[in-house]
Amino acid sequence: MMNAERVLDALGDPTRRLVFKRLREGNRSVTELARGLDVSRPAVSQHLKVLRIAGLAVVRTEGTRRLYAIDTRGIEAARSWLDGFWDNALVAFKAAAEGEAAKERKPR
Amino acid sequence: MMNAERVLDALGDPTRRLVFKRLREGNRSVTELARGLDVSRPAVSQHLKVLRIAGLAVVRTEGTRRLYAIDTRGIEAARSWLDGFWDNALVAFKAAAEGEAAKERKPR
DNA sequence: GACTTACGTAAGTTTAAACTTACATGATGT
DNA sequence: ACATCATGTAAGTTTAAACTTACGTAAGTC
Numbered sequence: 592m593m594n595a596e597r598v599l600d601a602l603g604d605p606t607r608r609l610v611f612k613r614l615r616e617g618n619r620s621v622t623e624l625a626r627g628l629d630v631s632r633p634a635v636s637q638h639l640k641v642l643r644i645a646g647l648a649v650v651r652t653e654g655t656r657r658l659y660a661i662d663t664r665g666i667e668a669a670r671s672w673l674d675g676f677w678d679n680a681l682v683a684f685k686a687a688a689e690g691e692a693a694k695e696r697k698p699r
Numbered sequence: 700m701m702n703a704e705r706v707l708d709a710l711g712d713p714t715r716r717l718v719f720k721r722l723r724e725g726n727r728s729v730t731e732l733a734r735g736l737d738v739s740r741p742a743v744s745q746h747l748k749v750l751r752i753a754g755l756a757v758v759r760t761e762g763t764r765r766l767y768a769i770d771t772r773g774i775e776a777a778r779s780w781l782d783g784f785w786d787n788a789l790v791a792f793k794a795a796a797e798g799e800a801a802k803e804r805k806p807r
Numbered sequence: 808g809a810c811t812t813a814c815g816t817a818a819g820t821t822t823a824a825a826c827t828t829a830c831a832t833g834a835t836g837t
Numbered sequence: 838a839c840a841t842c843a844t845g846t847a848a849g850t851t852t853a854a855a856c857t858t859a860c861g862t863a864a865g866t867c
Contacts (some may be wrong), residue, residue, distance in 0.1 A: 599710045603708055604711065608704065630825085632843090634827075647856060655834045656844080663784075674778075729814060729815090763812060765813080765815090810864100811867095814861105816859105817857085818860100820857075822855075833842105836842095837840080
């Protein structure tokens with residue numbers, strides 16, 4: 592089972608999310624992924640390692656290159672984690688919303 | 700619309716996730732939430748602010764206390780964001796699988 | 808009105824992690 | 838065998854953000 596919290600840690604960085612988003616384009620090499628991003632190629636390599644360990648990316652070696660792609664297992668893990676809050680939260684939020692509505696609208 | 704990336708940034712910290720998880724217990728004051736956690740009460744306050752801005756928590760003032768609860772909007776935003784990868788990921792995976800299949804066909 | 812409780816925030820410190828440079832490795836081409 | 842390409846990782850630096858202490862404020866209590 593994938594560790595959902597590890598996934599959230601992985602997705603908690605903007606640059607890493609950029610790398611992750613570029614994985615949608617299909618199988619990409621590290622150099623390709625680094626192109627356009629304003630961080631160095633080794634930095635991207637490190638981000639990919641984190642994504643891989645989190646279960647958000649898979650890698651396949653092809654010759655001298657390493658092609659990365661999205662791994663759905665990490666996504667699924669994060670989804671389940673979020674869903675765990677859904678039921679409980681809905682009740683609590685409803686109660687809070689009713690409390691807020693009863694009071695005068697007050698920003699901040 | 701809630702900013703999904705802001706939600707992910709918010710959930711990217713372990714301590715903040717701990718606070719968030721404690722919100723499941725229902726409406727809790729800052730002092731209550733801080734109890735048990737190994738960070739100071741102001742630290743929890745700061746985490747709650749981040750959660751609130753991200754759309755993961757709502758607050759309701761009751762006398763001198765401020766009761767926090769889970770806000771489902773942030774959760775929903777994160778879910779949608781993740782779902783945006785789901786389809787693409789499947790496509791990429793398919794493409795990868797086909798590439799693999801083409802390779803598999805020859806050797807062995 | 809003084810005192811307490813509960814809290815948010817400012818200011819400064821500490822720490823974790825993101826990043827860079829430099830280097831080592833393994834595959835491919837000549 | 839040598840050169841090149843693509844990459845991962847070690848080591849050290851830099852930076853962002855998590856944290857603490859100190860303070861100010863608003864609501865409740867005596």
